[in-house]
Amino acid sequence: MLNRSLEEQKIRNVILLGILLAFLIMLRRWYAYWVVSFFIATVAERLLILFPRFYFHGKKYLPTATNVLVMGVTSVAVFFAVAGPIAVRMITSDYADLYSAYKSAGSTAASFYRLYAHFGPFISTLCVLALVSGIYGKTTRSLSIFLFIHFLSVTLLFSRVQDFGFQHLYLIMPSMILLTSIFMIRVFTLLKGIPLKTILLTSYICLSLCQLSVMFSQQVSDYFVKLVPLFSRHKHYPLVRNDLQEMHNLLNVLTPILKDEGTSAYVPASSIIFSDDILRNACLQFAFPKTVCDRILTSHHVDKRDGFPKQFLSATHVVVAKPIQYHLRHEDQRVVGILAEEMLNSKGIGSSLERLPYEFTLDDNVRVYIYKKVRPYKEADLLAMEKRFLSYYPDRKDLFDVVNR
Numbered sequence: 001m002l003n004r005s006l007e008e009q010k011i012r013n014v015i016l017l018g019i020l021l022a023f024l025i026m027l028r029r030w031y032a033y034w035v036v037s038f039f040i041a042t043v044a045e046r047l048l049i050l051f052p053r054f055y056f057h058g059k060k061y062l063p064t065a066t067n068v069l070v071m072g073v074t075s076v077a078v079f080f081a082v083a084g085p086i087a088v089r090m091i092t093s094d095y096a097d098l099y100s101a102y103k104s105a106g107s108t109a110a111s112f113y114r115l116y117a118h119f120g121p122f123i124s125t126l127c128v129l130a131l132v133s134g135i136y137g138k139t140t141r142s143l144s145i146f147l148f149i150h151f152l153s154v155t156l157l158f159s160r161v162q163d164f165g166f167q168h169l170y171l172i173m174p175s176m177i178l179l180t181s182i183f184m185i186r187v188f189t190l191l192k193g194i195p196l197k198t199i200l201l202t203s204y205i206c207l208s209l210c211q212l213s214v215m216f217s218q219q220v221s222d223y224f225v226k227l228v229p230l231f232s233r234h235k236h237y238p239l240v241r242n243d244l245q246e247m248h249n250l251l252n253v254l255t256p257i258l259k260d261e262g263t264s265a266y267v268p269a270s271s272i273i274f275s276d277d278i279l280r281n282a283c284l285q286f287a288f289p290k291t292v293c294d295r296i297l298t299s300h301h302v303d304k305r306d307g308f309p310k311q312f313l314s315a316t317h318v319v320v321a322k323p324i325q326y327h328l329r330h331e332d333q334r335v336v337g338i339l340a341e342e343m344l345n346s347k348g349i350g351s352s353l354e355r356l357p358y359e360f361t362l363d364d365n366v367r368v369y370i371y372k373k374v375r376p377y378k379e380a381d382l383l384a385m386e387k388r389f390l391s392y393y394p395d396r397k398d399l400f401d402v403v404n405r
Contacts, residue, residue, distance in 0.1 A: 005142070006046060007063035014067045018074030026083055029090060030158070034171050037153035039072060045146040095161045098305045101332030102162035111159035118169070119176075120231040122211060127176050130183030140182055147175040166236070239272065243362040247282045250319075250360045250368060255288055257317060257370070258295040265370075266315035268339040270301040271325035273366045279319065300335045302328065307399030308335060308389060313382075318343055318353060318371040325366065334392060338385065343371050349381045379403065 006014075025032045046064050054060035080087045096103075105111045116124050134144025154171045158164065164171075184204060191197050211231045213220040218237050221228055241247075258265060267276035276299040283293035297315055300306035312318075324340040326333050342350035353371040360368040386402035393400060 005049075006042060006067050009067060011067075011070065014071045015074050018071040019078050021071070021075045022078035022082070025079060026086075029086070030168060030171070032090065033154050033158045035075070037150050037157060037171075039068070040153045041146050041150035043068060044149045045142060048145055049142055099162040099302075100304060101302045101328045102165070103159075105159060105163050108156065108159060111155065111163070114163065115155065115172075117233045118164075120211065120233065122207060122230040123176070123180075123232075126180050126183070130179040133183050133186055134179060137186065140186070143182070144179060147179050151175040241363060244282075246360045246362055247279075248286055250279075250358075250370075251283055251286060251288050251292075253356075253358050253370065254283075254296075254317075254319070255292050257372075258292045259289070263316045264295045264297050264311075264314065265317040265319050266297045266309070266312045267299050267319045268312075268336050268343070269319075269321040269325035270299070270333055270336045271321075271327050271366075273363055274321045274325050274368060275299065275301075275327075301333060303332055303334050303393065304396070304399070306335060307396070308386075308402055309339075310404075312339065313377065313402075316373050318373070320344055320369050320371060321362075322367045322369065331392075334389065338388060342385070344369075348384055349377050351381065352377050 021035045021038065025035055046061075046068075050061060050064065105114055119127075131144060131148055134140040134147075137144075151172050154175075158168065158171060184200075188197055188200060191200060207230075210220075210224055210227055214224060214228055214231050215221075215234065215236055216238070218235075221235065254265060257263065267274075267279055269275050272278075276296060280293055280296045283296060284290070297309075297311045300309040318339075320340050320343045322340075322344055324337055324344075326336060330337055339349075342348040343353060344350070346353075346355075350371075352373060352375050354374050356370045356372055358370055362368060382402045386400060389400035389402070390397065
């Protein structure tokens with residue numbers, strides 16, 4: 001399909017592409033940004049390529065417009081047919097508001113700078129050179145324009161909602177990889193003689209390995225300290241825990257507590273040290289009974305996205321960390337902070353629970369306690385908590401209806 005322009009494609013190929021784009025969104029909702037950008041880049045690239053030839057002769061653009069329309073209608077129809085409820089929710093949700101907790105870049109320029117800081121000068125410069133070279137070359141111009149516009153579109157659309165997480169870089173990396181690959185092949189082809197080609201390939205491979213290694217290895221980063229400024233400013237060294245025995249001890253205590261039907265534990269914590277996911281995964285990893293692991297309830301972490309956790313009210317036990325564990329701004333994780341605070345201070349709803357005589361010390365001196373619910377929550381305490389949440393989110397009564405009125 002890549003050896004022909006869009007207007008030259010057979011209709012079956014266009015329909016197939018529309019179907020594939022629809023199923024791409026089903027893999028991850030945020031791939032919708034990639035798909036929308038695909039259509040934007042396709043239309044923009046075709047206009048830029050065809051306008052110098054056809055100018056304002058509208059009929060000349062009809063084959064291109066027809067194929068774009070067929071591809072778009074196919075994609076939308078398939079997506080709604082297979083995942084209708086998800087499609088409706090995506091269209092009606094304000095994701096910029098729901099995921100505002102994940103956005104710290106205050107401007108578009110700041111978003112682009114964050115990407116530059118992530119990839120570093122070496123990769124960034126290589127991509128710019130690849131783009132200029134690709135647009136200059138007649139055979140690579142069309143694809144290079146498409147990839148560049150797609151990159152811009154994805155970045156602008158996604159950064160309007162939230163900052164790029166590491167997993168979200170999959171949205172733009174295909175464009176970067178294709179551009180740089182085309183550029184390196186072009187340079188390799190232009191060089192004369194095996195020695196020059198060998199130097200080029202060796203240098204490129206070595207720098208690429210360094211880029212990868214300094215991000216994931218402290219030892220390599222320290223060894224190539226003079227080269228480090230060329231590469232990413234973000235480091236992702238392997239996480240190491242020194243508290244596995246304490247985590248095992250915590251689960252040893254929780255297991256007899258959660259063995260009975262009707263028992264469950266809620267974890268108001270959300271950090272890389274301690275959270276409900278960490279506790280549940282440790283439970284499974286240490287081969288504790290799955291019935292026990294399943295009784296560790298799924299916690300809510302982000303206020304606007306998750307709202308108040310109704311499942312908390314039915315939990316018989318609460319596992320609380322001190323200091324309270326966050327992974328975002330505290331003001332965006334009040335569903336964690338308020339619950340943990342009232343437990344630790346035995347006030348409000350916390351007065352309905354008693355702390356059991358156990359203490360577990362995790363990494364960074366994070367102490368974990370287990371609380372048992374000994375009496376039903378007082379309606380006055382629940383109303384006070386609801387009022388507290390609504391003082392921060394007065395327009396979100398649907399998310400913070402604690403009392404179920």
